[in-house]
Amino acid sequence: MSVQQQPEPRPPAAPPPGGAGAANVTPAAVAGGATAPLVEMRHISVAFGGVKAVDNVSIDVRPGEVVGLVGGNGAGKSTLMRSLSGAHKADSGEILIDGKPVTIANPRDAKNAGIETIYQTLALADNINAPANLFLGREILTGVGTLDDSAMEDATRKVMGRLNPNFKRFRSPVRNLSGGQRQSVAIARAVHFNAKVLIMDEPTAALGPAETEQVRELIRQLKSEGLGIFLVSHDIHDVIDLAERISVMYHGRLVGTVDKTDVTIDEVLGMIILGQPPDKLNREQIQSLR
Ligand SMILES: Nc1ncnc2c1ncn2[C@@H]1O[C@H](COP(=O)(O)OP(=O)(O)OP(=O)(O)O)[C@@H](O)[C@H]1O
Ligand SMILES: [Mg+2]
Numbered sequence: 001m002s003v004q005q006q007p008e009p010r011p012p013a014a015p016p017p018g019g020a021g022a023a024n025v026t027p028a029a030v031a032g033g034a035t036a037p038l039v040e041m042r043h044i045s046v047a048f049g050g051v052k053a054v055d056n057v058s059i060d061v062r063p064g065e066v067v068g069l070v071g072g073n074g075a076g077k078s079t080l081m082r083s084l085s086g087a088h089k090a091d092s093g094e095i096l097i098d099g100k101p102v103t104i105a106n107p108r109d110a111k112n113a114g115i116e117t118i119y120q121t122l123a124l125a126d127n128i129n130a131p132a133n134l135f136l137g138r139e140i141l142t143g144v145g146t147l148d149d150s151a152m153e154d155a156t157r158k159v160m161g162r163l164n165p166n167f168k169r170f171r172s173p174v175r176n177l178s179g180g181q182r183q184s185v186a187i188a189r190a191v192h193f194n195a196k197v198l199i200m201d202e203p204t205a206a207l208g209p210a211e212t213e214q215v216r217e218l219i220r221q222l223k224s225e226g227l228g229i230f231l232v233s234h235d236i237h238d239v240i241d242l243a244e245r246i247s248v249m250y251h252g253r254l255v256g257t258v259d260k261t262d263v264t265i266d267e268v269l270g271m272i273i274l275g276q277p278p279d280k281l282n283r284e285q286i287q288s289l290r
Contacts, residue, residue: 038062038228039084039115039197040059040060040094040096040099041057041058041083041093042095042096043094044080044083045091045092045093046079046083052252054076054249055076057080057252059080059254061197063226064223064228065223065228066219066228066229066243066244067246068238068243068260069081069230069249070234070239070268071249071272075252076253077232077249081199081232084230085107085110085115086105089105097113097114097115114195115195116195116199117190117200118190118199118201124185125174126174127173128174130160130185133185133189134159135155139152156188157170160184160188163184163188163222164188164214164221180211180214183215183218187218191225191227196227197228198229200232201232203215203231203233204235205235216241220242223242244259244260245258246258246260246268255276256277258278266286267281
């Protein structure tokens with residue numbers, strides 16, 4: 001059993017089949033720097049008053065990888081991710097993108113670095129359709145300066161054809177779509193603009209079983225295209241199903257990062273609830289969680 005406190009080099013991810021959203025990610029990241037994470041957060045700390053919400057945490061994500069970020073309520077998961085999405089600047093620590101240090105002081109810096117966030121609220125405009133949401137604030141215009149609706153619909157059909165071929169409701173206001181379809185629109189918007197890294201904070205929390213499966217399928221697709229995904233979830237089954245590695249936080253600290261294949265669900269639960277890595281937990285402690 002290996003518990004990494006700090007990232008270690010690992011074999012390259014399988015080369016992704018390609019796709020517009022991943023086009024600027026994969027060749028260099030996979031071929032050139034096989035061991036280079038897309039994003040590396042080093043020794044990040046964030047305090048609110050006297051509370052250390054995030055305390056010296058280091059995590060990373062590689063191309064084509066889902067890293068599950070788990071921990072109890074208030075463990076610091078969202079705060080850590082907010083320091084990557086530019087919503088809240090870290091007090092200390094370093095963020096590296098493709099091995100180079102960057103400053104992420106606001107959401108624009110994060111987007112420019114290829115980091116997109118899918119918020120639980122999805123931040124969609126309910127009264128307009130999927131293409132209009134995809135291009136909201138970045139509309140395609142015709143030669144005479146009017147909105148080029150057909151170009152935007154075509155582009156939306158193209159990206160959706162990759163992500164969720166079952167999606168057909170391109171002309172309905174998104175308020176009429178199901179929760180899973182709305183997730184598809186939010187994700188399509190992120191990947192259309194060349195996200196390399198997606199942060200998903202509780203993407204399935206508000207969804208029923210069928211829609212949860214739809215979102216899991218979307219995540220598998222994004223992974224196969226070479227994106228790196230930080231998946232924050234209370235649903236241990238989401239994490240076990242989708243993640244390659246699991247990083248566990250407890251009271252602001254990183255308990256450890258484990259390869260999914262090295263641990264049992266009970267051991268991950270032990271890390272979450274008792275705040276200790278599996279090699280420090282004994283059988284009785286793990287059994288006491290049942
Ligand atoms: N804006 C804020 N101001 C003050 N304290 C905050 C703020 N945001 C978070 N905190 C505190 O920081 C700690 C970490 O909170 P955070 O929301 O990051 O946890 P979390 O792991 O995402 O929890 P949950 O699973 O409930 O979403 C908590 O003690 C929380 O109360
Ligand atoms: Mg949270």
